[in-house]
Amino acid sequence: MADKLPFGKGASINRPPLFCGVNYQFWKVRMKIFVESIDKGIWNAIKYGPFIPMVENEKVIYEKPWSQWTEQESKKVQYDCIAKDIITSALSSDQFFRVFAKEMWDILKVTHEGTNDMKRARKRTLIQEYEKFRM
Incomplete structure (x- = not known):
């Protein structure tokens, strides 16, 4: 049974347990x-x-x-x-790239799109500018 486990037979107090998914x-x-x-x-x-x-x-x-x-x-x-x-x-290499790809994507999204609150504020500002422009 232990041979089939992805983290091996034993554990080490010097290394963190490996996660393979x-x-x-x-x-x-x-x-x-x-x-x-x-x-x-x-x-x-x-x-x-x-x-x-x-x-x-x-x-x-x-x-x-x-x-x-x-x-x-x-x-x-x-x-x-x-x-x-x-x-x-x-983390195994597969897990490492899965985690950090998601983190990088989320950072890029917030940086360039903003949070939902930022989007709502931007929308309100654009509506106010449009209304001023119409007048």
Whole structure:
């Protein structure tokens, strides 16, 4: 039975479990355990998304410049980089290109088309400009 499994006979505490597209639920549990064994902060980066240091200046919130990051903020940002490395190391080449092709497509779509809210706002603006033009 173990010979037929895509992830091999045993596991390694030094390498993340390989995901080949089969038995995702089992891989997901093993991956969570693997990541948490390294650092719980890495799992939080996967679960909640990347940490972006922010600063508030006169009620305006913006991303903090890299040169002003504290040591703690740098560590939290590094968790996301480590998480990406672990996840990409755990994927077969087929899964890797499937995941990143989708991510790249979504980024391009939002960048060039915008989100649904942005589309609605653009539509309203164009309608207002059209109405002004008619007058």
